[in-house]
Amino acid sequence: MTAGVANVQGPARQPGSAAGPGLPLPRWRGLLEAQWQARLREVTELALAYHDTAERAPGGPGRDAAPQLRRLMQRAVAARRALADTEEALRRVSAGRYGQCEQCSAAIPPGRLTLTPEARYCPRCAPDPGGQVTPGPGGIPAGRRPR
Numbered sequence: 001m002t003a004g005v006a007n008v009q010g011p012a013r014q015p016g017s018a019a020g021p022g023l024p025l026p027r028w029r030g031l032l033e034a035q036w037q038a039r040l041r042e043v044t045e046l047a048l049a050y051h052d053t054a055e056r057a058p059g060g061p062g063r064d065a066a067p068q069l070r071r072l073m074q075r076a077v078a079a080r081r082a083l084a085d086t087e088e089a090l091r092r093v094s095a096g097r098y099g100q101c102e103q104c105s106a107a108i109p110p111g112r113l114t115l116t117p118e119a120r121y122c123p124r125c126a127p128d129p130g131g132q133v134t135p136g137p138g139g140i141p142a143g144r145r146p147r
């Protein structure tokens with residue numbers, strides 16, 4: 001059952017426990033479920049805001065409200081994508097593949113999973129886990145810290 005993965009500079013690796021993420025799977029599942037709920041709420045709120053803005057626009061949508069609607073739509077699309085990513089990650093938990101790179105099957109470092117629980121690739125296959133995290137000075141991703 002061990003995935004025979006070369007250790008990627010993890011000094012605090014516990015022998016005996018299955019190769020994979022540093023936290024037990026139920027912890028990741030709980031974290032992902034919480035994230036899924038938050039994102040679902042975000043999608044809902046953005047959809048409501050969109051319709052609200054469209055309705056309140058004088059003369060209907062398309063003129064004054066257009067830029068705002070476009071922004072809301074972009075955010076809604078991004079939120080839906082994030083929701084789908086989280087769903088995918090939950091599916092990987094169920095399938096027992098969570099924490100494995102989809103490209104090369106290497107273990108994704110727990111640090112990356114902590115920052116981006118829905119990460120699908122190891123740092124070698126995708127330097128940018130979420131597709132939008134910009135590493136700040138010192139390599140710390142800006143803006144997306146775990147709470």
Ligand SMILES: [Zn+2]
Binds near residue numbers: 102105106122124
């Ligand atoms: Zn990889």
